[in-house]
Amino acid sequence: MSDIQTSTVSEDGFSSTSRVGDFDLQIDALNETGPSPNETLVATYASCFLPAFRVGGQKTGFDDLGKIQIDADATVDGDDDLTSVSFDVYVEAALSDEEVAEITDLAEDICHVHTALRDGLHADVNVYGGAF
Structure with missing residues (x-):
C-alpha cells in the first residue's frame, strides 16, 4: 500500500x-x-524547505526564528524543463554566517522535496486505455 x-x-x-x-x-x-506544473513544483519545494529550515533552527538552539519568507526563482530551458532553482530566505531572527550554514545544511537533509529532486526518481507509468 x-x-x-x-x-x-x-x-x-x-x-x-x-x-x-x-x-x-x-x-x-x-x-x-x-x-503551471513547474511553478507548482517550485512552490512545493519552497513550502517544504521553509518548515525544514525552522526545524533546522530548533535543532541548533533557535526555537523562534520569527517570520520566514522564501522568494524562489527558477529557470527553464527551451523544452520547459527546470534547469535551476534558487531560494532567497528572509529570516526575522539575526543569524551569523555559521548559523545560517548549519541550519541550511539541516534543512536540506530534512526537506523531503529536496531529497526527491534527484536523478533516477521517476514515476512508474501504467496506461489503461478505454477506461471511461
Whole structure:
C-alpha cells in the first residue's frame, strides 16, 4: 500500500484538477487557469524547505526564528524543463554566517522535496486505455 495517493483529472485541454486528501489543486500547463506544473513544483519545494529550515533552527538552539519568507526563482530551458532553482530566505531572527550554514545544511537533509529532486526518481507509468 502506498503512503500518498492523489487523483488528477483533465476533462479536456491542458488544465487539470488534482485531488490531494480533502483539497483540490488547479494546475494548468498553459498557465491560464492556474499555476503551471513547474511553478507548482517550485512552490512545493519552497513550502517544504521553509518548515525544514525552522526545524533546522530548533535543532541548533533557535526555537523562534520569527517570520520566514522564501522568494524562489527558477529557470527553464527551451523544452520547459527546470534547469535551476534558487531560494532567497528572509529570516526575522539575526543569524551569523555559521548559523545560517548549519541550519541550511539541516534543512536540506530534512526537506523531503529536496531529497526527491534527484536523478533516477521517476514515476512508474501504467496506461489503461478505454477506461471511461
